[in-house]
Amino acid sequence: MAHWNSTLMLFYFLHILSTAFQVNAHYWFFPRAPGVAFGLTPDYGQVVAAIHLKDGTTVPIARIQGRPDYQAFMRKRTTSTTHDSSTLCRWFSPVLNVLPSALGLDVNICHHPDVNSVKTLLGTLKVAVESYLGTNFCYAALSFDHVQKNYEESVAREALRALGVSPILGVIQAAKCEILSREPRGEPDFDAPGYEIPEPRTVLAIDYSLHWFNVGMYTFDEGVILDPVEGTVVGPTIEKDNQLQALKESLEHLFAKPPPEFNLPEDIHQLLVYGDDSHNEALYPLLENFLGADLVRNANISTSVFDGVAFLAEAAHDYMNDVQFEEKVRPHFGCMWRSKLYRKPGHSEL
Structure with a gap:
C-alpha cells in the first residue's frame, strides 16, 4: 500500500508539473496585455519605448542613450554570424536561451557582441517599461531603420529573445511607422455604398536628426497597403560633416534619377519630416527648392x-487581440507565470 501511495503521489506530481508547462504555452483566453514597442535609431544610441493600453491611451516611456559598443554596431558596414560556434554553446544554447530570463538572470555568454550591445540597451528600456507596468511583459514589437536588413534584424530579434521577450510583427521600418501614425485608424469599408478605391498616393519621408538623415519614397496602394518605392529606400546616412x-546631394540624385514611371516632384503627394532635428529652420528652404512651396507648407x-x-x-496591442495569437507566437518559458498581465477573464488588466 505504501508503495502504491508513493506511485500515486509521483503520478500526481508529474501531472501537476506537466499541466504547469502546458499552461505557460497555451492560454485559451485573449491576452489583453498592453502593446509594447521598442524603436532602435541609427544615432549614438537614442532609443525609445512606448506602451499602448487597452483603454486606448499610449504612454511614452523612455529615451535612452547606448554605450560605445552599441554605437559601433550601428555604424558597422560588415556582417558576421550572430552565434558563437563553440561546441559548448551549441549544446547549452537551448538552456541558456530559456532559464536566465525565467529566473531573472543576465547571462551574456554564447551571444555575439553585437547582440549583447543591443541587449544591454533594450534591457534598460525593458526595466523602465516593467517599472511603469508593475510587472513583466512577454511580447514586444521592434522598429528599426536598418542598413543591412537581414543581419541587423537578426541581431535585434535575438537581443529581445535573450531578455525573455518574444518579438512580434517582425521588425518594422521606422519610416513606415511614422507615415502610418498620421493615417486614419481602421480599415476602409469596401462594401459601403459609393465607396471608391483611392488612387495610389506617394509620400516622401525624410528622417532628419542631429547625427543622421534618411530619405525614402513610399506609396499607398488602394489606400491601405504601404510599400517602399523600389530603389529609393537605402537606409540612414550617418555623421556627415555637413x-x-x-541631404541636398541625396535629393539631387533622387530627382536626377527618379524611379521608373515617376515624375518628380509632381508624383509626390505628401511630405513627411520627422526625427529629433525635424524643426531645423535651415532644412525647409532646401526642401522648397526641390518640392515647391505648397508641398512644404x-x-x-x-x-x-x-x-x-x-x-x-x-x-502590437491590436495584433495580440486574437484568440489564436499565442498559437502564432509562443511566450518564453516562465514569462507568463511571473506576469500579472496574462490572467483569466475578469482579472483587472492595464
Missing part, C-alpha cells in the same frame, strides 16, 4: 520622437 549639404512635421513607436505599440 549634413544639410549631404502642407508637410506633416513630427512633434515627438515617440510618434512612430507609439503607433507600433498600438499595432
Whole structure:
C-alpha cells in the first residue's frame, strides 16, 4: 500500500508539473496585455519605448542613450554570424536561451557582441517599461531603420529573445511607422455604398536628426497597403560633416534619377519630416527648392520622437487581440507565470 501511495503521489506530481508547462504555452483566453514597442535609431544610441493600453491611451516611456559598443554596431558596414560556434554553446544554447530570463538572470555568454550591445540597451528600456507596468511583459514589437536588413534584424530579434521577450510583427521600418501614425485608424469599408478605391498616393519621408538623415519614397496602394518605392529606400546616412549639404546631394540624385514611371516632384503627394532635428529652420528652404512651396507648407512635421513607436505599440496591442495569437507566437518559458498581465477573464488588466 505504501508503495502504491508513493506511485500515486509521483503520478500526481508529474501531472501537476506537466499541466504547469502546458499552461505557460497555451492560454485559451485573449491576452489583453498592453502593446509594447521598442524603436532602435541609427544615432549614438537614442532609443525609445512606448506602451499602448487597452483603454486606448499610449504612454511614452523612455529615451535612452547606448554605450560605445552599441554605437559601433550601428555604424558597422560588415556582417558576421550572430552565434558563437563553440561546441559548448551549441549544446547549452537551448538552456541558456530559456532559464536566465525565467529566473531573472543576465547571462551574456554564447551571444555575439553585437547582440549583447543591443541587449544591454533594450534591457534598460525593458526595466523602465516593467517599472511603469508593475510587472513583466512577454511580447514586444521592434522598429528599426536598418542598413543591412537581414543581419541587423537578426541581431535585434535575438537581443529581445535573450531578455525573455518574444518579438512580434517582425521588425518594422521606422519610416513606415511614422507615415502610418498620421493615417486614419481602421480599415476602409469596401462594401459601403459609393465607396471608391483611392488612387495610389506617394509620400516622401525624410528622417532628419542631429547625427543622421534618411530619405525614402513610399506609396499607398488602394489606400491601405504601404510599400517602399523600389530603389529609393537605402537606409540612414550617418555623421556627415555637413549634413544639410549631404541631404541636398541625396535629393539631387533622387530627382536626377527618379524611379521608373515617376515624375518628380509632381508624383509626390505628401511630405513627411520627422526625427529629433525635424524643426531645423535651415532644412525647409532646401526642401522648397526641390518640392515647391505648397508641398512644404502642407508637410506633416513630427512633434515627438515617440510618434512612430507609439503607433507600433498600438499595432502590437491590436495584433495580440486574437484568440489564436499565442498559437502564432509562443511566450518564453516562465514569462507568463511571473506576469500579472496574462490572467483569466475578469482579472483587472492595464
